[in-house]
Amino acid sequence: MERWCADRSGERSSQLQFLEGTLALKTDPVKELNLIGPGTSVEGKIRSQGNVRIDGKLTGEITASESLAVGVTGEIDGNISAKNVTIGGKVRGSITATEKLVFEGKAVVKGDIRASKLVVDEGCLFDGKVAMTEKAQVYEARH
Numbered sequence: 001m002e003r004w005c006a007d008r009s010g011e012r013s014s015q016l017q018f019l020e021g022t023l024a025l026k027t028d029p030v031k032e033l034n035l036i037g038p039g040t041s042v043e044g045k046i047r048s049q050g051n052v053r054i055d056g057k058l059t060g061e062i063t064a065s066e067s068l069a070v071g072v073t074g075e076i077d078g079n080i081s082a083k084n085v086t087i088g089g090k091v092r093g094s095i096t097a098t099e100k101l102v103f104e105g106k107a108v109v110k111g112d113i114r115a116s117k118l119v120v121d122e123g124c125l126f127d128g129k130v131a132m133t134e135k136a137q138v139y140e141a142r143h
Contacts, residue, residue: 079111092111
């Protein structure tokens with residue numbers, strides 16, 4: 001429930017009313033979209049229970065329990081693992097999609113791929129090996 005009030009300057013501001021002193025937000029991490037926007041660079045490992053979209057640059061490994069998309073302006077230098085993967089930008093590293101992998105027309109991919117289903121649009125560039133199985137297995141690097 002939201003209530004509007006005026007501050008001393010006469011401007012409206014919003015205040016949240018709490019029921020019984022608490023406010024609980026229920027969010028489902030699987031439905032959340034994690035976004036790395038254009039002009040943003042990230043280094044390291046990313047793990048998400050939800051969906052991820054990369055329109056910036058990632059140097060490192062990324063794992064998503066649901067879908068992962070690399071936009072036309074997106075770049076990943078590292079390994080990718082997700083249920084469904086869509087590549088529209090540049091990837092240098094291996095890709096594992098437990099369900100479906102899509103290379104859009106402007107995609108540039110250098111690395112090996114493993115997927116159950118593969119869709120390759122006209123115009124994309126791919127240099128690597130392909131392994132297709134009924135259900136792609138996720139291989140985890142152990143050190």
